[in-house]
Amino acid sequence: MNKLRVGIIGCGNIFPMHAVSAELSGYADVVAVCDVKEDRAKREAERHNCDYYLDYKQMIDEANLDVVHVCTPHYLHAPMVVYAAQAGKHVLTEKPMSITVEDANRMIQVSEENGVTFGVIFQNRYNPGPQLLKSELESGKLGRVLGARCSVTWMRTDEYYSKSDWKGTWEKEGGGVLIDQAIHTLDLMRWLINEEVDYIDAHIENRTHHLIDVEDIGEGVITFKSGVTASFYAINYYSYDAQVEIELHCENGIARMYGSKGTIQYNDGAVISRENDLSESIDFGEGVKSYWGVSHSKQIKAYYESVINSSKPFIDGYDALKTQKLVAGIYESGKTHTRVHV
Ligand SMILES: NC(=O)c1ccc[n+]([C@@H]2O[C@H](COP(=O)([O-])OP(=O)(O)OC[C@H]3O[C@@H](n4cnc5c(N)ncnc54)[C@H](O)[C@@H]3O)[C@@H](O)[C@H]2O)c1
Structure with missing residues (x-):
């Protein structure tokens, strides 16, 4: 099986949970990262041996991705999910889904119209x-x-x-x-x-x-x-x-x-x-809060399985x-x- 080509938008606090989880899942390679702050995008591209972009639309248009992870400020979740879905990419966004219910409905509608798998992170449900x-x-x-x-x-x-x-x-x-x-x-x-x-x-x-x-x-x-x-x-x-x-x-x-x-x-x-099983631990790197635990990894792996099997993701x-x-x-x-x- 070819691995899913993953691109992550937003290289801030929560980024390592997504990048490390993607790599550990066995289903995906992180092939591109994006941040408007170049130092962050460059640092993570070096760590994950991949390309970096400063413009998320350019990354989506050019990086030949299968899946986009959205790890940006809340108001950007809706436009980024919509753009990725319209480009035919599967999308997994961090919580909250959006700021407004109208945006949330649009994200669902556009994902359905484009036949992509849309998931939302609420990792604690996996605890x-x-x-x-x-x-x-x-x-x-x-x-x-x-x-x-x-x-x-x-x-x-x-x-x-x-x-x-x-x-x-x-x-x-x-x-x-x-x-x-x-x-x-x-x-x-x-x-x-x-x-x-x-x-x-x-x-x-x-x-x-x-x-x-x-x-x-x-x-x-x-x-x-x-x-x-x-x-x-x-x-x-x-x-x-x-x-x-x-x-x-x-x-x-x-x-x-x-x-x-x-x-x-x-x-x-x-x-x-x-x-929580304390023997289950993952090294996400420096600065990652321990209470985020390992459930991001569980949700991200299960989400990729939904993408691969064309099934509904748990969330x-x-x-x-x-x-x-x-x-x-x-x-x-x-x-x-x-x-x-x-
Ligand atoms: N599930 C959890 O437990 C959990 C924990 C922490 C954060 N989060 C969520 O993760 C998301 C990000 O939070 P954070 O704490 O990592 O924020 P952050 O501010 O540390 O990181 C956000 C990153 O997005 C970048 N960014 C902003 N605009 C951009 C754009 N137009 N294009 C590309 N990159 C852009 C910023 O430069 C920054 O590096 C939020 O939705 C937050 O609620 C979830």
Whole structure:
């Protein structure tokens, strides 16, 4: 089998997770990288022994790629995915899928029109803890979900924002703690509950980060059509990155995520839990946060398998769109101070 020819746009923080994962997958070669900052593009091209470009359109037009990875600021995901799909390339984008629901719909539509495989990174769904909770919920053993809550209390300093030329802005990041940090936890909770959302009632505010415009706290309720209410609380002005928490109160027990550890406590006393396998480690190089773990590699490998087999990827555009709509609904509710039906 010929290996997939991969090009990656954006040589910033998350780039190594994609480049190293692509190479380790056994299915792909990184043949081109692109960044508007030449020093970054050149450095990664040297590391990965490939070509580099400063213009993503030129890379897509000239590098004879099969797959494009999009690892750029949020507002660029939609135009880059659309351009790549129109050129007949399979595309995998980082979270969030886009800034707006309109863009997300267009990304799906253009991918379908051009017959390409479109995937969205939400790597935490590949962690053993969430996988355990999902399989126990799907088996019916836990019964119906009666209520849910989640919290994300992390630390993003003023320096984190002042160092970036796109974070902290509505136009380029699309929001703050919700669309960037808490989206992983909101995605997991929504995916585990797996019901249609009825309405969202939320509050957003900027309490401590006066250098930026976007929210650093979001809290509220997501009410599902079944009547289940899930409450969420997300801040990024805590004193460290505490473990994220998700709890689903179910008819036959409680399903919990604490950090990456998933635990089910059945009402009859049985307890099962699953944690990340610490023996599974990958050297992604310097500066890569250890909590990103190895699940990028799992998702990227599985995505390539979908490309090769022409099958639906585990997290496709439609699936990611549900989380995009959820986040957009939270922002609309928070900005308008109204209950928003999604
Ligand atoms: N899945 C995760 O856990 C996770 C973790 C971190 C970041 N991310 C996501 O990855 C994406 C990138 O985040 P980051 O932290 O790496 O950002 P970053 O700012 O470190 O890197 C973005 C790179 O894109 C480049 N870029 C900007 N405009 C460009 C253009 N027009 N053409 C080519 N390159 C361009 C920038 O120069 C920069 O090098 C975001 O969507 C972010 O949310 C995901």
